[in-house]
Amino acid sequence: MSGLGSALSEAVTSIVRQPVRTLLCALGTVVAVGAFTTTNGLTESASNAVSASFNELRATTVEFQGPSTLSEANVAQLARLRGVTRAGLVWDLDQQQPLSVVVGPTTTGPSQTQLSVTAMSPSAFPAIGAVLSSGRFYDPGADLHHQMVALLGSGAASQLGINSSLGDPAINVSGVVLTVVGIVSSSQQESQALLGVIVPPYVAGVITGNHDPRRVIARTAPGAAQLIGRQGPMELDPYQPGLVTAEVPPNPSTLRSQVQASLSTLLHVLSLAGLGIGFLVIAAVTIMSVAQRRSEIGLRRAVGYGRLEIARLIVLEAAGVGMLGGILGASIGVLATAAIASNDHWTPVMNTTLVLAAPFLGVAVGVLAGSYPAIRAARITPMAALRS
Amino acid sequence: MSAAPAPAEPEVLTLTDVGRTYPGSPPVQALRDVTFSVQSGEVLGIIGRSGSGKSTLLNVLGLLDLPTSGDYRVEGERVGSLSDREQTALRARFFGFVFQESFLLPSLSAQENVELGLRPRRMAPSQRRQRAIDALEQVGLWHRRRFLPGKMSGGECQRVAIARALAQRPRVLLCDEPTGNLDERTSSEVLQTLIDNQPPEVAVVMVTHDMGIARTLPRLLSVRDGVVSEGPGEFLDAETQPGGERP
Numbered sequence: 095m096s097g098l099g100s101a102l103s104e105a106v107t108s109i110v111r112q113p114v115r116t117l118l119c120a121l122g123t124v125v126a127v128g129a130f131t132t133t134n135g136l137t138e139s140a141s142n143a144v145s146a147s148f149n150e151l152r153a154t155t156v157e158f159q160g161p162s163t164l165s166e167a168n169v170a171q172l173a174r175l176r177g178v179t180r181a182g183l184v185w186d187l188d189q190q191q192p193l194s195v196v197v198g199p200t201t202t203g204p205s206q207t208q209l210s211v212t213a214m215s216p217s218a219f220p221a222i223g224a225v226l227s228s229g230r231f232y233d234p235g236a237d238l239h240h241q242m243v244a245l246l247g248s249g250a251a252s253q254l255g256i257n258s259s260l261g262d263p264a265i266n267v268s269g270v271v272l273t274v275v276g277i278v279s280s281s282q283q284e285s286q287a288l289l290g291v292i293v294p295p296y297v298a299g300v301i302t303g304n305h306d307p308r309r310v311i312a313r314t315a316p317g318a319a320q321l322i323g324r325q326g327p328m329e330l331d332p333y334q335p336g337l338v339t340a341e342v343p344p345n346p347s348t349l350r351s352q353v354q355a356s357l358s359t360l361l362h363v364l365s366l367a368g369l370g371i372g373f374l375v376i377a378a379v380t381i382m383s384v385a386q387r388r389s390e391i392g393l394r395r396a397v398g399y400g401r402l403e404i405a406r407l408i409v410l411e412a413a414g415v416g417m418l419g420g421i422l423g424a425s426i427g428v429l430a431t432a433a434i435a436s437n438d439h440w441t442p443v444m445n446t447t448l449v450l451a452a453p454f455l456g457v458a459v460g461v462l463a464g465s466y467p468a469i470r471a472a473r474i475t476p477m478a479a480l481r482s
Numbered sequence: 483m484s485a486a487p488a489p490a491e492p493e494v495l496t497l498t499d500v501g502r503t504y505p506g507s508p509p510v511q512a513l514r515d516v517t518f519s520v521q522s523g524e525v526l527g528i529i530g531r532s533g534s535g536k537s538t539l540l541n542v543l544g545l546l547d548l549p550t551s552g553d554y555r556v557e558g559e560r561v562g563s564l565s566d567r568e569q570t571a572l573r574a575r576f577f578g579f580v581f582q583e584s585f586l587l588p589s590l591s592a593q594e595n596v597e598l599g600l601r602p603r604r605m606a607p608s609q610r611r612q613r614a615i616d617a618l619e620q621v622g623l624w625h626r627r628r629f630l631p632g633k634m635s636g637g638e639c640q641r642v643a644i645a646r647a648l649a650q651r652p653r654v655l656l657c658d659e660p661t662g663n664l665d666e667r668t669s670s671e672v673l674q675t676l677i678d679n680q681p682p683e684v685a686v687v688m689v690t691h692d693m694g695i696a697r698t699l700p701r702l703l704s705v706r707d708g709v710v711s712e713g714p715g716e717f718l719d720a721e722t723q724p725g726g727e728r729p
Binding site for chain 1: 541544546547566567570571573574575579581583585587589590594598599601602603607646650
């Protein structure tokens with residue numbers, strides 16, 4: 095009987111004229127859509143930040159594992175590949191078994207301690223992003239001239255009580271006396287080395303012999319890591335490339351997808367919980383509203399509203415409330431995302447499709463939540479309603 | 483119980499052996515074998531004690547409730563054979579209601595409340611608005627058309643309810659104790675409004691317990707234990723005697 099336009103105008107009138115009931119009813123959707131939008135926004139922003147961070151630190155580093163025969167010459171071959179910016183040789187002496195280290199030239203003393211010893215070619219320092227707090231790095235001449243020198247990681251230096259390389263302090267590593275030329279304070283890669291002693295390849299051979307498997311750390315241009323990972327083994331060991339394995343960083347886009355996938359699982363769980371709460375609140379408030387409006391429903395039935403018109407009115411009101419909740423919730427979600435992201439120095443990233451769809455999500459929740467009360471309202475007989 | 487014939491006017495409502503029984507243990511027989519008819523333009527009063535079945539009768543007449551036995555026809559159309567949708571359409575087209583309570587929606591203005599009764603009809607909003615304004619003018623409340631019910635007196639609210647029924651331009655106006663909640667002075671004003679504004683072809687059926695009103699009505703039916711009798715029965719006589727029972 096009554097057209098959809100007339101029903102819509104009635105629903106809008108009912109929503110606007112009873113603001114308290116409308117706001118109470120909309121509260122659930124506001125919370126649900128707000129949580130949904132905020133979670134989505136934070137997920138997007140966090141993914142963006144995490145991916146950028148991974149790109150910067152990890153995406154340009156390739157690590158090769160190979161036999162003890164890998165040498166500086168092989169690393170130089172690798173460094174000639176287009177896309178390789180730096181490369182260096184690294185290996186752990188005695189498979190990272192700690193060696194006896196004493197301050198001074200003697201083999202025993204009060205400061206005797208067990209430390210890991212890592213061999214590094216001079217070209218490895220820029221490759222691992224090592225930073226000195228004192229002294230200098232040893233250079234290629236150290237190996238060439240068989241200089242018995244070492245670097246201490248900051249952790250090892252404080253353990254041995256050496257604060258500075260000034261005065262060239264001496265340490266004794268498994269009976270080999272070395273001069274400390276510098277202290278490494280930080281490293282983007284190989285942070286484990288900061289806990290021990292770092293020596294040139296020649297010194298490593300003197301201490302333990304050259305039997306340990308070796309690693310080559312290569313820094314690449316952005317986007318070249320995957321290719322270098324494939325080509326590197328051939329450059330490092332042309333005769334037996336199968337003995338060299340490459341550990342390449344995950345593809346940045348794959349990584350971003352993985353991060354987003356794991357975060358979006360969280361998003362879906364939280365969003366569904368929020369929407370569930372919104373659904374229940376709208377349904378509960380609408381059921382209460384129908385109970386309170388029995389006489390109104392009775393009157394409408396008396397003056398000629400059919401069951402369908404009554405149900406449609408209730409559903410349209412619930413949908414309108416849902417839409418209002420969706421708009422308010424999305425607005426709050428956008429603001430919350432911007433505030434939290436700014437606070438964490440992230441770039442706020444929002445999925446505009448989702449933000450624009452939020453009001454319609456609210457409508458969907460409202461329609462679903464209003465359906466049951468609408469059916470109940472439509473079943474009320476006019477006589478029973480007018481009596482109440 | 484036979485209908486008082488009014489030969490010049492056609493019958494709009496016809497009840498033959500109509501009964502209404504509510505299920506329960508034991509079942510309640512609210513109406514028994516009711517037979518009478520209402521002519522176009524007739525003004526008819528229904529009197530009876532509380533719980534006698536007079537409101538049930540009015541509900542059955544207005545298709546708010548359905549008889550469980552007998553035959554009820556509206557302008558010759560058998561009500562029992564109509565679907566719920568058809569009954570609703572017939573109710574909207576044929577009947578206007580004025581209840582003891584005004585049942586105005588508190589969030590709507592007087593004019594919007596009057597328009598509410600016209601919304602189920604396919605009617606242009608401007609036409610609907612004009613009809614509502616005309617009806618409010620008829621009951622003397624045009625100047626209060628933008629007021630919410632909360633800002634109006636009980637008598638004014640009831641006049642708005644009358645305007646709502648008038649705007650529907652029904653063939654039969656059913657009134658259930660329309661002045662039951664009003665004081666004597668307001669009551670007579672409202673009643674006057676109700677009677678004066680009916681076109682001659684509209685039948686008015688009024689349930690009342692007010693014998694003053696009942697006396698003014700040209701035709702009375704009395705209801706006792708679900709049985710309907712033509713005439714005032716014992717009620718008008720009882721009231722005139724000392725200790726007489728009011729319906």
